Amino acid sequence: MTKKPDSMLPETPEVSDSLTTDAFSIDPWVQLKKFTQARIALGRVGSSLPTKEVLDFGLAHAMARDAVHLALDVDALDAGIQSQGFNTLRVHSRAPDRASYLLRPDWGRSLNEDGLNVLEDYKKQQVEIAEPIDFLIVVGDGLSSLAVSRHVQHLLEELRNVLPEEWKLGPVVIASQARVAISDEIGQALGARMVAMLIGERPGLSSPDSLGLYLTYSPKRGGSDADRNCISNVRPEGLHYAAAAKKLMWLAKEASRLKVSGVALKDESDMQEISQQVSLS
Amino acid sequence: MSYRYTAGAHTYQFADLKCVLAKATPARSGDYLAGVAAETYAERMAARMCLATIPLKRFLEELIIPYETDEVTRLIVDTHDKQAFAEISHLTVGDFRDWLLSDIADSATLKRVAPGITPEMAAAVCKLMRNQDLILVAKKCHVITAFRNTIGLPGHISVRLQPNHPTDDPRGIAASMLDGLLYGSGDAVIGINPATDSLPALMDLYYLVDEVINQYNIPTQSCILTHVTNQIQLIEKGAPLDLVFQSIAGTEKANKSFGIDIALLKEAQSAALSLNRGTVGNNVMYFETGQGSVLSANANFGVDQQTCEARAYAIARHLSPLLTNTVVGFIGPEYLYDGKQIIRAGLEDHFCGKLLGVPLGCDVCYTNHAEADQDDMDTLMTLLATAGLTFIMGIPGSDDIMLNYQTTSFHDALYLRKVLGLKAAPEFELWLKKMNIMDEHGQMKAVKSGHSMLQNMPRNLLSAA
Numbered sequence: 193m194t195k196k197p198d199s200m201l202p203e204t205p206e207v208s209d210s211l212t213t214d215a216f217s218i219d220p221w222v223q224l225k226k227f228t229q230a231r232i233a234l235g236r237v238g239s240s241l242p243t244k245e246v247l248d249f250g251l252a253h254a255m256a257r258d259a260v261h262l263a264l265d266v267d268a269l270d271a272g273i274q275s276q277g278f279n280t281l282r283v284h285s286r287a288p289d290r291a292s293y294l295l296r297p298d299w300g301r302s303l304n305e306d307g308l309n310v311l312e313d314y315k316k317q318q319v320e321i322a323e324p325i326d327f328l329i330v331v332g333d334g335l336s337s338l339a340v341s342r343h344v345q346h347l348l349e350e351l352r353n354v355l356p357e358e359w360k361l362g363p364v365v366i367a368s369q370a371r372v373a374i375s376d377e378i379g380q381a382l383g384a385r386m387v388a389m390l391i392g393e394r395p396g397l398s399s400p401d402s403l404g405l406y407l408t409y410s411p412k413r414g415g416s417d418a419d420r421n422c423i424s425n426v427r428p429e430g431l432h433y434a435a436a437a438k439k440l441m442w443l444a445k446e447a448s449r450l451k452v453s454g455v456a457l458k459d460e461s462d463m464q465e466i467s468q469q470v471s472l473s
Numbered sequence: 474m475s476y477r478y479t480a481g482a483h484t485y486q487f488a489d490l491k492c493v494l495a496k497a498t499p500a501r502s503g504d505y506l507a508g509v510a511a512e513t514y515a516e517r518m519a520a521r522m523c524l525a526t527i528p529l530k531r532f533l534e535e536l537i538i539p540y541e542t543d544e545v546t547r548l549i550v551d552t553h554d555k556q557a558f559a560e561i562s563h564l565t566v567g568d569f570r571d572w573l574l575s576d577i578a579d580s581a582t583l584k585r586v587a588p589g590i591t592p593e594m595a596a597a598v599c600k601l602m603r604n605q606d607l608i609l610v611a612k613k614c615h616v617i618t619a620f621r622n623t624i625g626l627p628g629h630i631s632v633r634l635q636p637n638h639p640t641d642d643p644r645g646i647a648a649s650m651l652d653g654l655l656y657g658s659g660d661a662v663i664g665i666n667p668a669t670d671s672l673p674a675l676m677d678l679y680y681l682v683d684e685v686i687n688q689y690n691i692p693t694q695s696c697i698l699t700h701v702t703n704q705i706q707l708i709e710k711g712a713p714l715d716l717v718f719q720s721i722a723g724t725e726k727a728n729k730s731f732g733i734d735i736a737l738l739k740e741a742q743s744a745a746l747s748l749n750r751g752t753v754g755n756n757v758m759y760f761e762t763g764q765g766s767v768l769s770a771n772a773n774f775g776v777d778q779q780t781c782e783a784r785a786y787a788i789a790r791h792l793s794p795l796l797t798n799t800v801v802g803f804i805g806p807e808y809l810y811d812g813k814q815i816i817r818a819g820l821e822d823h824f825c826g827k828l829l830g831v832p833l834g835c836d837v838c839y840t841n842h843a844e845a846d847q848d849d850m851d852t853l854m855t856l857l858a859t860a861g862l863t864f865i866m867g868i869p870g871s872d873d874i875m876l877n878y879q880t881t882s883f884h885d886a887l888y889l890r891k892v893l894g895l896k897a898a899p900e901f902e903l904w905l906k907k908m909n910i911m912d913e914h915g916q917m918k919a920v921k922s923g924h925s926m927l928q929n930m931p932r933n934l935l936s937a938a
Contacts, residue, residue, distance in 0.1 A: 220922035221651060224934065228638055228645035231870025232652035239887035239917060245870065249847070252872070253879070256841035294842055295502060297769070297807050335842055394805070395841050396877030399639070416730035416770060425639040425668055425875065455700055455732035459670040 216242050229398045229429065252397040259400040261290055264337035270366055272345050273331075276352075279363040281314055283307030283378065287369040300371035302413075303378070307367070311381040314363065325362035327355065327444060328384035332370030336392030338401040343427055344390055347403070350437035356445070372406050372420070379411030386444055386453070387411045393424060402427050405436060407443050409453035419454040421447070474535055478523035485519040491537040493527070494593070495777035496520035497600040499817055503765045503778045503808035510777075525567030525601055529558075532593045538774050538784075543725045544735055549591050549787045558589030566597045573598065573610045573828075583614050587830040592723070592783035595825040599779065604817065607824040608860040614827035616863065618795045619754025620715065622660055622692045622900035624863060625832050630895040631864040632886045633798070633834065634659035637666050637875035641674060643681050643933045649869050650685055651930065655920050656883035657890075657910055658867035660901035661796055661834065662716060662759060664696040666876055675699055676712055683713040685931050689908070692752075692900035694795070696759050701733055701741045708744045715750050716759040716795060717741045723784030726772035735788060742792055753900065756795035761836075762786070763800040764818050765808030778808060779818065783825040790831050796864060797831050799823070801853075802839040803878055812849030815839060819853045823860055834864030838880035847871070847879070854881055858889040865889070887917060 219233040234245045241249075270280050284307050285300045287293035293300050303311070329351070331344050348364070355361065365378050372389055379387030389406040396402065403426040408419055421443050426436040442461040447453040476487040487493045495509035497520035504510035511517035533553065538546050560582075564572060572578055578586075599607065617625045624631050636649030646665060653659050663682050667675060675697055682695035694715035697704070701719040708714055719738060722728055728735075738758075745757040767773045767781040782799070789797045799822035802815040809815045819835050826833030837854045839845035854865060871882040889895055896902055896915065905911040908926060912918050920927075 217919055219652075219655070220920060220924070221648075221655065221927055224648035224651065227642065227648045227934070229874050230636075230638070230645065230649045230652075230868075231872050232649055234870050234884070236884060236887075239884060239891055241870070241882075241884050249870065249872070253841065253846065260842045294805075295807050295810075296506065297805075298506070394877050396874060397841070397872045397879065398874045399877060402639075402877060414771075418730050418732035421670070430639040431668070455702060458672060458703070458706075460672055 249397070256395045256397055256400050259336055259338055259395045262337050263290070264333040264340055264368060266366060266368060269331070269341060269344065273348065273364050273366070276345060276348055278348065281310055281363045281365045283310050283365060283367050285367060285369045285371070285374055290369070293369045297371055300369055301373040301377070303374065308381065311378065315382060323360050325382055325384040326359035326386065328362040328365070328379050328382055328387045330365045330367055330375040330378050330387060330389045332367045332372070332374060332389060332391040334370060334392035334404070335394040336401055338395070339392035339403040339427065340390070342401050343403045343433070346433045347390060347426065347437060350433045351440070354437050354441040373415065375406065376408060376411040376415045377413050379408065380413055384411060385409070386447060388440060388444070399425070399427065399430070402430060405440050407440060407447060407453055409447040409451065421453050421457055421459065476523050476527070478519045480515060480519040480522060483515065483519070485516055485523070487520060487523060490527070490531065490535045491776050491780070493520050493524050494537070494597060494600065494780050495775070497524045498777045498779055499600070501778070501808070501814045501818065502806060502810040503768055506807055507768050507773055507778070509775055521601055524597055526565055527597070528565050529569055529594050530562055532591055532597065537593060537776055537780070538724060545723055545725055545728070545784050545787060548735060548791060549784065552791060553591060554588035556589070557586050560586050561589065566594075567601060569594070569598045570601045570606065574606060578610070578613065580613050580615050583828070584830070587828065590829060592787045592825065592829060593780060595828045596780040596783040599783075599821050599825055602824070604820050604856065607820040608856060611824045611827045611860040614861070616827060616830055616832045618756040618832045620694045620751040620756055620795050621753060622898040623753060624661060624795060624898055626899070627861065628894070628896060629898060630858055630862060630886070630889055631661035631834070631898050632658040632867040632883070633661040633796070633864055634663045635666070635866050635868050635873065635880070636663065637868075637873055639668055639875045641668050641678060643677065646678070646681060647685065647931050647933045650682070651926065651934070652869050653867050653883050654689070654691070655910060655924075655926065656867070656887065657897060657905055657917060658883045658886055659691065659693050660898040661864035662694050662696050664698055664718070664759065666698045668875055670699065670703065672703060672706060672710070675703060675707060676710065679707065679712040679714060681933065688929065688931055689926060690904075692904050698761070701737060705741050705744055708748065713750070714745060714748060716757055717745045718759045718761070720761045720766070721785050721788050722762065722766045722770065722772070723781035724767050724772045724774065727767040727770040730770035730772060735791070738788070738792055756793050758792045758794035760789045760794050760797045761800055762789070762797065762822070763804055764822065765804040768808070769804065779821055782822055783829070786826050786829045786831045789826075790829055794832060796834055797826060798834045798836055798864075799826070800836040800838065802843060802845060803836065805840055806843040809843070811844035812846070812852070815843070815845055816849060816853045816856070819857060820860065823857055823862055827861070832863045835862055836866050836880050838866070838878050840878045850879070850881065854885055854889060855892070858893050858895060
């Protein structure tokens with residue numbers, strides 16, 4: 193019996209064999225599985241799913257359910273980001289815990305009082321330098337802390353390579369129990385020209401650790417999805433760190449040039465590369 | 474105008490019509506989040522009893538969102554067909570339920586009356602109906618549309634093949650497409666949710682699906698689910714676009730948060746019609762909706778999420794779509810908490826859509842942060858297919874690896890067709906038989922490795938397989 197690459201059943205041949213029966217009809221396009229993690233060529237019993245697939249799916253769902261409730265290790269992340277040479281700030285949304293976070297997205301979109309104070313204090317300390325932040329990075333746990341703890345530091349490393357030297361970076365703000373829009377409030381509080389939110393996306397069965405990036409120009413409380421550009425599925429099996437950083441930077445430079453983000457800013461990064469190649473040849 | 478109702482020893486007050494509607498709604502997390510839900514079980518029943526006494530005419534007089542400030546309200550009022558309404562204009566909401574369930578309201582009558590029904594009337598009566606009522610009436614409403622095949626005929630259920638891939642890898646997408654086609658799915662549309670917003674990458678996706686459809690000569694249509702402004706630009710750049718997609722919602726402000734308005738949708742529709750790519754019909758729009766989207770844009774104005782959802786169907790109806798899809802469990806537990814709430818919402822949306830004359834399909838789905846599982850999906854898809862649902866999604870093994878949620882599978886579609894005796898769109902079924910995927914009795918055949926579709930795979934797969 194061929195083992196699915198993402199199969200999470202224990203590798204006990206006796207168990208696998210006992211689940212295989214003659215009723216199973218195999219799909220003769222199994223070789224296409226190498227092109228996608230999608231659950232293709234599962235075979236069928238009658239027109240239904242074979243037992244092994246039902247159990248595999250059930251286990252994947254159980255793991256994703258568990259991932260939603262795993263808390264972000266903020267201490268470890270903070271120490272890691274600082275060791276990369278970034279300054280950090282820590283804030284918390286108005287959702288005190290996971291249960292309320294899930295039922296009250298509005299709480300996840302705004303800062304609690306301590307969080308607001310942290311940003312205000314920082315702003316006061318910076319008054320003398322008075323140079324406004326060009327590009328602010330916010331890291332939020334979102335619905336998968338796993339995505340944040342696994343990918344954020346790698347992405348920051350790549351971003352550092354592509355950020356224009358003349359841009360002033362703010363501190364990396366780590367936000368707990370956060371939704372995307374909390375970055376608007378944080379960006380506004382720190383007076384940032386642009387804010388990039390790096391946040392754990394809702395976990396999928398095959399991807400409990402997918403990171404999403406959201407860019408907003410001139411962030412303001414009450415901004416909507418139409419004001420943001422999104423890059424999703426950043427992880428080694430999806431969009432790679434370097435490619436994601438490059439894409440985000442292309443958007444940020446365009447946003448900076450056009451003074452706008454969201455639906456008014458089309459991602460033509462690939463088009464531009466093509467036209468550059470054409471003009472070079 | 475305020476409303477009051479005495480139930481038992483208690484008289485309940487409701488500030489206005491939208492308050493009655495909200496409090497009469499079956500309990501769901503989104504209405505609690507909005508602060509509009511009934512506070513007690515008894516208050517909810519009092520609101521329903523009150524609602525049952527309100528004349529349908531009242532909904533034309535007391536607009537729940539002002540005409541002056543909301544273009545969806547203006548569309549509802551300005552396109553209301555008074556002649557069609559005449560047949561039911563004497564009814565209260567409670568009478569309307571009885572009328573809908575009665576044998577007087579047969580398929581022809583319901584079709585004739587549909588333009589006289591506003592979304593608010595549909596939402597109102599829905600709140601008085603049990604799940605079986607929603608199924609029975611929806612089944613009587615036939616909404617038939619066409620592009621390269623005919624969708625929505627009684628006794629049929631179609632499938633949107635959704636071959637998503639997290640990085641839009643053309644081979645990954647093509648592999649899922651082939652998987653679905655060989656399982657008999659794809660008659661509603663082959664519709665990709667792209668990971669990218671990039672116009673050149675989107676253009677490649679249009680050519681990829683077009684190539685597969687042409688290669689196998691499939692009587693179906695394609696759609697790339699990107700923002701409508703992207704699609705308009707891509708039409709100008711010569712994309713082989715069949716259907717225009719857009720997410721829509723029930724208030725002007727919510728649509729604005731999506732970056733759209735009705736005029737923009739009409740512009741896109743005209744652009745798609747100008748391509749003239751349909752063969753048996755010209756329904757060129759594909760809409761997606763879902764309870765909770767309006768509140769999530771902070772644009773609900775005190776209106777409950779089910780009524781907001783029904784208002785989105787007014788926009789859909791105006792633009793004669795081939796398909797409209799309520800993505801019922803995608804939005805998350807803050808709007809629909811668990812399997813029970815998702816099942817109820819799916820039945821409500823399908824009923825309201827069909828009653829208004831919209832070709833409603835349903836993305837029977839849930840996310841990993843909701844209290845739901847495959848058993849809930851089995852229940853909802855079986856109920857909806859019984860109610861005459863226009864289409865479901867088809868995803869390899871129910872697992873969308875791009876959007877990170879679980880929806881229905883190719884296997885699920887086969888299950889529904891088998892248990893309920895439903896068929897694919899007729900043109901598509903003929904193709905399945907011609908391609909040796911289905912036998913003459915409509916049973917799926919075992920596909921062998923020498924099958925012509927595996928021998929003549931699209932360029933993208935052939936070069937790499």
